[in-house]
Amino acid sequence: MLDPQKIKKEFPIFNRKINGKSIVYLDNAATTQKPKVMIDCLKNFYENHCSNIHRGIYSLSEEATEMYESCRKKVAKFINAKSEKEIIFTKNSTESSNLVAYSFGDKFVNAGDEIIVSIIEHHANMIPWQELAKKKGAKLLVIPMKNPAKKDYSLDLGAYKKMLSKRTKIVAISAMSNVLGIKIPVKEIIREAHKVGAKVLVDGAQSAAHTKTDVQDLDCDFFILSAHKMLGPTGVGILYGKQELLEKMPPFLFGGSMIKNVTISKTDYAELPEKFEAGTPNIADVIAFEKALDFLEKVGLKNIEDHEKKLIKEAYRVFSKYKEVDIFLPENLESFGGILSFNIKGVHPHDIADIFNAENVFIRAGQHCAHPLLNALGTNSTARMSFYMYNDFEDIYRAEKALKEVIKIFK
Amino acid sequence: MDLYSEIILDHYKHPHNKGKLKNATISVEEINTSCGDSIKLHFLVGKDKKINKVTFEGAGCAISQASASMLTDKLTGKSLKSIEKISNEDVYKMLGVQISPGRVKCALLGISTARKALLKTKK
Numbered sequence: 001m002l003d004p005q006k007i008k009k010e011f012p013i014f015n016r017k018i019n020g021k022s023i024v025y026l027d028n029a030a031t032t033q034k035p036k037v038m039i040d041c042l043k044n045f046y047e048n049h050c051s052n053i054h055r056g057i058y059s060l061s062e063e064a065t066e067m068y069e070s071c072r073k074k075v076a077k078f079i080n081a082k083s084e085k086e087i088i089f090t091k092n093s094t095e096s097s098n099l100v101a102y103s104f105g106d107k108f109v110n111a112g113d114e115i116i117v118s119i120i121e122h123h124a125n126m127i128p129w130q131e132l133a134k135k136k137g138a139k140l141l142v143i144p145m146k147n148p149a150k151k152d153y154s155l156d157l158g159a160y161k162k163m164l165s166k167r168t169k170i171v172a173i174s175a176m177s178n179v180l181g182i183k184i185p186v187k188e189i190i191r192e193a194h195k196v197g198a199k200v201l202v203d204g205a206q207s208a209a210h211t212k213t214d215v216q217d218l219d220c221d222f223f224i225l226s227a228h229k230m231l232g233p234t235g236v237g238i239l240y241g242k243q244e245l246l247e248k249m250p251p252f253l254f255g256g257s258m259i260k261n262v263t264i265s266k267t268d269y270a271e272l273p274e275k276f277e278a279g280t281p282n283i284a285d286v287i288a289f290e291k292a293l294d295f296l297e298k299v300g301l302k303n304i305e306d307h308e309k310k311l312i313k314e315a316y317r318v319f320s321k322y323k324e325v326d327i328f329l330p331e332n333l334e335s336f337g338g339i340l341s342f343n344i345k346g347v348h349p350h351d352i353a354d355i356f357n358a359e360n361v362f363i364r365a366g367q368h369c370a371h372p373l374l375n376a377l378g379t380n381s382t383a384r385m386s387f388y389m390y391n392d393f394e395d396i397y398r399a400e401k402a403l404k405e406v407i408k409i410f411k
Numbered sequence: 412m413d414l415y416s417e418i419i420l421d422h423y424k425h426p427h428n429k430g431k432l433k434n435a436t437i438s439v440e441e442i443n444t445s446c447g448d449s450i451k452l453h454f455l456v457g458k459d460k461k462i463n464k465v466t467f468e469g470a471g472c473a474i475s476q477a478s479a480s481m482l483t484d485k486l487t488g489k490s491l492k493s494i495e496k497i498s499n500e501d502v503y504k505m506l507g508v509q510i511s512p513g514r515v516k517c518a519l520l521g522i523s524t525a526r527k528a529l530l531k532t533k534k
Binding site: 347348349350351354355380381409410 | 414415420448470471472473474476511513514517
């Protein structure tokens, strides 16, 4: 059990009042708010440890290097990687998926090969593969939903199994949809892909802050996430890859830090993980990310998951009372996380979000970087509430108040 | 909320000049990349370059739809060149409500589409 009121106190932003009223933040799928310990750590780095890493023979640089590498160990533990060499720091999960599409794609994907994604993918895990397919003359196959018109948003795994063949080189799949909140059975998807020798990248940008990740148990080949969606700072992403795979892959970006020896005619590249971290990385933010992970562990992912389950059930109960509201969730919420997408008959989601904003209830409206999914759902856009550890029932009732206002204005 | 004035809601619920236009001389489309909404404008322009009729198609928020609806009223009977003289400020004045930065693109979607039509005739 977690106490959202107590947790809220750890996040300075909730001290803010706009027009005299407290704020209700329900856009956690876009980015989460930041705890004070993480913000303090950022400030502390710049005030007390600022220096570049991996090169200085002086105490400041040695401290900074140790702090930076300490986060790598922490991330490895957090997702249960075998070794911290398998953890690459990037700038966000979009860069992580691009790294794999470029590097793995360059070496292992050829004309006539096939790449599989699903219809629920965020553009970050769709467009890099579309581009790779185009570049290599490979084919992009898309796993559909079972029956979105009847609110069965689960992926059609029967269709998926039929797509798999020796031509399949990589399957790129989200663990959780950023629009629908549905949790995807990635373990089964991975098992099936491995039977035909395909590799699997799991996009954990949406899942990693809400449910436990165990890359060894999943047996995924790659796992990507974004720090800012899990209490961390913006500008840090993670790529996990199995060591033997990362070792076979060529570097993605070239320059300083990723080399062993350079002559005019030839360069020997550094070992993992430096091979994939060219240039000065986002040192301060990586270091602060460790504090975010500590915070997450202290609260407990199981507690977060249980809390969000309560919130989504209450939000569904409250919003489904209104006949004008169409909710993109089935009645059985068991395989869904804390995301509720909805539309109101005759009202555009932008207008919904604007009226919610007047009540200081911050929600997202639009296409959520998932155009193919929105098309498959048969809608141009949706309004979306996404919950996190610091939200409570009161936030849902404030949203309900705003909902009533929308209905009143547009009746 | 002040943004949703009676006049805006009225244009949204009962848009003027909405639909396709047979024999249109110019048709243009513009997309609001922030939300994916689109507006199509169809003009029937006479030999004297006067807009005899203009209609719009599209789905979108109250602001973009009301703005397009009001704009078609404003342009009917005017010369095509008069589009040039309509500034963003004129559009805000026409809407008669405070437009926040987040809604600027919605408010201006109609006029941007009309400007595209004018550009097309200049080519």
